[in-house]
Amino acid sequence: MNPRQDSAGPGAELDDAALLRYSRHILLDEIGIEGQQRLLAARALVIGAGGLGSPAALYLAASGVGQITLVDDDEVDLTNLQRQIMHGTASVGRPKVESGRAALLALNPGVAVRALRERAAGARLAQLVAGADVVLDCCDNFATRHAVNRACVAGRVPLVSGAAIRFDGQLAVFDPRQPGSPCYCCLFPEGAGFKDAACASMGVFAPLVGVVGAMQAAEALKLLLGVGRPLAGRLLLLDARAMEWTSIGVARDPACAVCGSAT
Template sequence: MADLSDAELDRYARQLILKELGGAGQQRLKAARVALVGMGGLGCPAALYLAAAGVGALTLIDDDVVSLDNLQRQILYTVDDIGRPKVEAAAARLAALNPHVALHPVAARLDTDNAPSLLEGHDLILDGSDSFATRLRVNAAAVALGIPLVSGAIGAFDGQVAVFAGHLPQAPCYQCFTGPAIDRPGVSCADQGVLGPTAGIIGAFMAQEALRALTGFGAGQTGQLMIHDGLSGRMRRAACPKDPGCSVCGAACGLSGAAISR
């Protein structure tokens, strides 16, 4: 278990006094490696909270550059970052927040071919991408690699977060939730708009579920979908049952290209 320095003991003092977390939990966070897919509206707040909490290593995956219309909700960036690769700007901001976190920016779009190599070796994956096809690829890789997945999505005033562990026999994966991997049009924030704080709310929930999964505090949320209705201000929870016939997690799945591309 990773030892905590005097500076880290001071930095994380408010977490260390939580009996559900304590020194052992903080050490688990320091030893953890988390991959974030998408450094947009969800990835920004999630990364800030994970870095602030002391997760030992963060891999930031995104091929986009910062644009002016990102700044309404992507809170890691400033006007000085416009035109800069998001992962580069994000890594610089997170390093300034917490120098104890190892940051690995990857300026690439996750696809069928690179998903296994980009995600392998991590303890947890956070998917904040805005592409349905990318979410399916991330899920298939997570199942094949045996890595828990925290998935978030937002649109307009609404958002949702779910935790999947499709590599476990009784746990659902993301595709159990969405159904068969048919072609379906993606709907982005550019199409339907999004309220900035909605991204913050869901990104923060994603970070909380990641910290819960990494340290084990509280009740497990695997297979539970949390739904935020920003117009009413209400939150509700729904169960995500496992699909025994799921083409991704319904049977043993190795690191084959077919498994990753479903």
């Protein structure tokens, strides 16, 4: 899939420095110069600048995604530093989006980073989703996940969803542009009794969020480039204790309250 035609990431033309920076991408037949220019013109929305959002956003920036919007209303806490690699000790007490923006620009000053310290919802969330080519759900609660899913279905924007707790991770892609593709609500219906599990009470294995977040970035990049087989229609589950992946097919629910009547 190509980013929308009105996308305008900074520096979409590759100068000598950019050709060198992204040379290992350009060497890939599936990407090349045209694909790298596509990334530079792309817009990614990252909901959550914590454990999953950190590696996901860092890889998006390193890969040259032209505009990255970080949305999070939290501040950096000392307990975050065990796994949230976008933040350092000096960032404790700072808004996560400001700390994250500084980290992304330090990694790659050639991308544009918007830092939004807020918990986006309703019309505001719909506006942010409508301005993105891909959305990465890196949050930690079901209410936000369902709100993001509803906005993505309404705006027909692909969603890359990740989660991690204890030693267990999961990854899925929901692409409302594809006929028959399920949405997040098909998999986890609202009101079905699913409960949030907080790292503060349950704990989380530090590298696990890195693995899942990096894979979210990989799926987002594939969607932006139109290469490979996206994860849509499948749920990947990771048991990090045994380092075993399980892939489960996910079908669209015709009775889904969010996408059941979509065409």
